[in-house]
Amino acid sequence: MARLGRRKSLGVDVNLSVGTWPALTESSVLQVCHPEWRGVRAAAYGFEDPVVETADAGRSALDIVDHARAAGVETIVVQGFPPGSANLLRIARRAGMATRCLLHSSPAQHGAERGEAEVAEQVLALAAEGAIGVVGFVKKGLAEMFGALGYETRWVPNRMPMLPGLERVAPQGRRPHIGVMAEPFWRKNVVTQLGAVAILEGTGHVLRRPDVGYLARLPIVEHGTVGWEEFVGLLASMDLNLYTTLSECQPLTPMESYLAGVPCLFSRTSVLFEDSPELLGISTLAEVDNPTAIAKAATRLLENADEVIPLAQSWMASFDQTARRLWAEFTEA
Secondary structure: OOOOEEEEEOOEEEEEOOOOHHHHHHOOEEEEEOOOOHHHHHHHHHOOOOEEEOOOHHHHHHHHHHHHHHOOOOEEEEEOOOOOHHHHHHHHHHOOOEEEEEEOOOHHHHHHOHHHHHHHHHHHHHHHHOOOOEEEEOOHHHHHHHHHOOOOEEEOOOOOOOOOOOOOOOOOOOOOEEEEOOOOOHHHOHHHHHHHHHHOOOEEEEOOOOOOHHHHHOOEEEOOOOOHHHHHHHHHHOOEEEEOOOOOOOOHHHHHHHHOOOOEEEEOOOOOOOOOHHHHHHHEEOOOOOHHHHHHHHHHHHHOHHHHHHHHHHHHHHHHHHHHHHHHHHHHO
16 A cells, blocks of 8 residues: 555645645545544555545544545545544535445444444434435344345455555564454453463563453553554564454454454454355354364364465455455445
């Protein structure tokens, strides 16, 4: 991914992926996302249409819409609904532009985090008033759930991420080196996965160490907050990555890991590999609240990594064609 161009306007820093505002003329679609929401941001770039990054879509709204219209942009897609998105969407509609919103969340989040449910409710209300033309969900089951409840929504899965040139690191110390590269909050299941690392007698690599005292006995390397390019470089440097989380829409980390040539064991919470019994059986796990089960499945995956990695890459390339088509239908509807 090229370094983003920057334009300062209305007191708000706005990043544009294509480098300059005039370059918007190359696309009829403009995406808007939050610069600090790693997964949503990476997913947005995977769709290939230009991306504006802003932490306050409301304050940036007039500038974004003015420049987008001047460049011939016809459709604005808000990814993940950053703060101020309602204002942006209403202004875009009044300006005669088509509007879309694509949400990246799961029913488990809605049940445990009231704010996540409120976002979905606000987006559906904006659709009812006409401020959003089409609402999409990355998680297939969530789109189907809202359809059963009488809402008109679409499934728009994440595309295969586009990896930059990978800069691998050389981990030191006890092997195997196992990445658990998720933020340590409830649904990411980091403590349980580090328990599996202990059973595997490996070294765990994390972004942030969980505040759990007994893990002091486990070799853990804490990498801290890193940019996306460095993040995928870390994934590429491991012997194995774990992503057996409790709740997901469609996780990019397993896809990034396999594309980087490293096996990843992840939870059976999304459409990834769902139509491939072989990949589903060896790369995913349903019993995620059990360190022993994770360690056992990880051992089997490591033993078969040479066969699994190319199969996973082939599956993703095929699936990407479906995701590309559904994105086109979503933005052109």
